[in-house]
Amino acid sequence: MRQRYDATASERGRTGARQRRDTGVPKQVDYEERRRRIADSVCSLIARSGMEAVSLRDVAADAGVSMGAVQRCFRTKDEMLLFALEHISARVGARAHTRLAQSPEPRSAATLLARTLSAIALADPEDRTDAQVWLAFVAHAAVSEPLAAVLCQTYTDLHDLLVWLIGYGKDTGEFRADADPELAARTLLALADGLTAHVLVGHRTPESAHDLLSRYAEGLAAPPR
């Protein structure tokens, strides 16, 4: 059997087939890196002309590798798409955390929350590509169980992040004590996703989306009186 990518485990080390090491590494290729490259090409194609325009040939051409190379990285097209989803899911999650971490100096809970939300909503024009890809996967997940599972996990992670953030605001006394973190997080996550879609089809502007999210975040702030 050939050496091929296994979606669930990338460990090498079949019986006796020792992994080539450090310097020598004659032909061994960095599969992780190649898979990421391919996933990026998949995303790029989806953003350019939609999910149904993704073919193995076009992906290979875009990634600058042969079709055979793509097929060795992923057994089937579905496996490739699944990996691409995990890829951008991770990117969205990472972006949310990054934006949160490097938030500017007046780190009020409301500001932190708003920044995190706009990262999740992918509202900024430079995130449009990711937003298109994300939306395409969400739509496809409605008819593909494995994709839906990955999305659910990502949503849960983001939800937990929001819950923590709101709880933090309550602890500092900046958010009203009677706020329900669970409820607010659910609302905000759905709101962010809906706004993503509205911005993409041109019904809302990115600024409007950002404004709406900020307004809701402000609604959590300040004790009633």
Added chain:
Amino acid sequence: MRQRYDATASERGRTGARQRRDTGVPKQVDYEERRRRIADSVCSLIARSGMEAVSLRDVAADAGVSMGAVQRCFRTKDEMLLFALEHISARVGARAHTRLAQSPEPRSAATLLARTLSAIALADPEDRTDAQVWLAFVAHAAVSEPLAAVLCQTYTDLHDLLVWLIGYGKDTGEFRADADPELAARTLLALADGLTAHVLVGHRTPESAHDLLSRYAEGLAAPPR
């Protein structure tokens, strides 16, 4: 030139080619009705296996007509998809108005709003099919200008309906006087769309979605004290 469907105008009456009338009607077929049938099949296929699984042959088979008949109704596949989008857009809009009109007896503004919203959100299990189709079109609209235009119009109509509904609540004094109908309508529309997606991928239950929408509607109600 053959007689064919024109997307923008369905009027007959080319020079001298009189339309067959009333009783005789030998072969003349009801094109409107057939187009609706085909659009239903398109939606059914999308709901079953996604937008990229829609082919002219499968649509024809599902609709119980020949492929030639489909091609005579729609010049191209894109034209067919566009019509299908208009078809379900109209259905969603109609459903919102219907649910609003036949709302049960205690017709408080909050109840009316909540019912309308759950119609828009397509949260109920029996609307799942429509929700899948809707989401698929939204995703596709991100890379297709004509589809985006139709969606924008539909969104605007729904937005106006929500604005009117909230204004109505303010007039009756049931909603707080300082509520901003525009802001609330935008938020609610995005919230409804986001919840649709979350329910479809299984991250939220329909009940949870309905609950969230009701909570927000309640937030509009009752003067601060």
Added chain:
DNA sequence: GCCGTAGTGATGCGACTGCATCGGAACGAT
């Protein structure tokens, strides 16, 4: 030197795609 193996690009294959075209059936008019 030779062999085994991992990795490569190229090509083949059957299925399916959207779209164009065709011969003929069903009718009104003459």
Added chain:
DNA sequence: ATCGTTCCGATGCAGTCGCATCACTACGGC
């Protein structure tokens, strides 16, 4: 009866799809 027109289902066609398989190269171990 014979047109002319309108509608119909069937088939043809060039292109593309996902996937399998190929012959070949580059290398370490012996």
